[in-house]
Amino acid sequence: MPTVLITGANRGIGLEFARQYVADGWRVIAACREPARAQSLLDCLPAADVVPLDVTDTASIRGLAAALAGQSIDVLIANAGVMSAHPKSHPLDIADEAWLTDFRVNAMGALRVAAAFAPHVAAGRERKLIAISSLLGSIGSNGMGGHYSYRASKTALNALWRSFAVDHPELIAVTLSPGLLRTDMTRYESAWDQLNDPAPRVGLLRGVIAALTAADSGSAMSFSGEKMPW
Numbered sequence: 001m002p003t004v005l006i007t008g009a010n011r012g013i014g015l016e017f018a019r020q021y022v023a024d025g026w027r028v029i030a031a032c033r034e035p036a037r038a039q040s041l042l043d044c045l046p047a048a049d050v051v052p053l054d055v056t057d058t059a060s061i062r063g064l065a066a067a068l069a070g071q072s073i074d075v076l077i078a079n080a081g082v083m084s085a086h087p088k089s090h091p092l093d094i095a096d097e098a099w100l101t102d103f104r105v106n107a108m109g110a111l112r113v114a115a116a117f118a119p120h121v122a123a124g125r126e127r128k129l130i131a132i133s134s135l136l137g138s139i140g141s142n143g144m145g146g147h148y149s150y151r152a153s154k155t156a157l158n159a160l161w162r163s164f165a166v167d168h169p170e171l172i173a174v175t176l177s178p179g180l181l182r183t184d185m186t187r188y189e190s191a192w193d194q195l196n197d198p199a200p201r202v203g204l205l206r207g208v209i210a211a212l213t214a215a216d217s218g219s220a221m222s223f224s225g226e227k228m229p230w
């Protein structure tokens with residue numbers, strides 16, 4: 001039975017990944033900040049191993065990596081993410097704490113998770129290390145502006161993942177952009193009800209992950225499997 005570890009698995013895109021991998025017969029290690037409060041996850045997925053993980057807390061990351069020592073992970077999905085400022089915020093109105101939180105979770109947290117679990121992933125059959133990034137992290141695709149702190153943190157994530165791929169040729173490390181989806185993160189959208197449901201998109205993302213080869217490592221890809229401009 002293949003194993004996937006998903007961060008931020010208690011809601012949104014992470015929960016949908018967990019649901020779909022469980023349905024496919026995978027062992028799912030569903031990491032979330034507060035397992036006791038992860039009611040949807042606990043109710044829907046009794047088959048998942050729900051474990052605590054705060055990606056901004058290095059001790060928490062090290063603790064889970066130690067608890068899983070000797071266990072292989074085929075696919076790790078660094079999905080946990082935040083958007084701490086409204087996308088249209090004026091730069092002078094974005095508090096330092098919002099900038100730092102976006103960087104702590106989206107960039108530094110994901111990299112630390114990658115570093116802690118690289119040995120587990122290297123021991124897996126698939127050796128795939130996936131970060132959920134964003135189209136907003138692509139400088140070359142930016143025709144919209146705004147989203148300052150979030151955008152910068154995802155650009156940083158892409159840069160960090162590329163570096164990690166160079167340093168770890170034994171792994172397939174790729175960032176994936178899921179596109180705009182209806183989750184708690186996007187509640188600022190005026191037509192939120194009409195946004196795409198995460199389920200079909202996560203199905204596409206799982207297809208992209210399944211098709212990744214060593215030649216893809218170090219790239220940033222969209223949910224349709226196309227390489228994205230940096």
Ligand SMILES: NC(=O)c1ccc[n+]([C@@H]2O[C@H](COP(=O)([O-])OP(=O)(O)OC[C@H]3O[C@@H](n4cnc5c(N)ncnc54)[C@H](OP(=O)(O)O)[C@@H]3O)[C@@H](O)[C@H]2O)c1
Nearest residue numbers: 008011012013033054055079080081134180181183184185
């Ligand atoms: N939705 C979109 O349109 C969209 C588009 C592009 C990229 N993305 C990316 O997709 C990923 C998932 O987003 P989503 O839309 O599913 O957002 P969401 O519904 O807001 O879920 C975010 C998840 O991240 C977790 N998280 C936040 N901070 C954490 C921390 N310090 N440690 C561990 N977990 C933490 C949350 O846990 P708590 O419940 O404990 O807060 C939650 O499980 C993110 O990386 C996001 O940037 C989303």
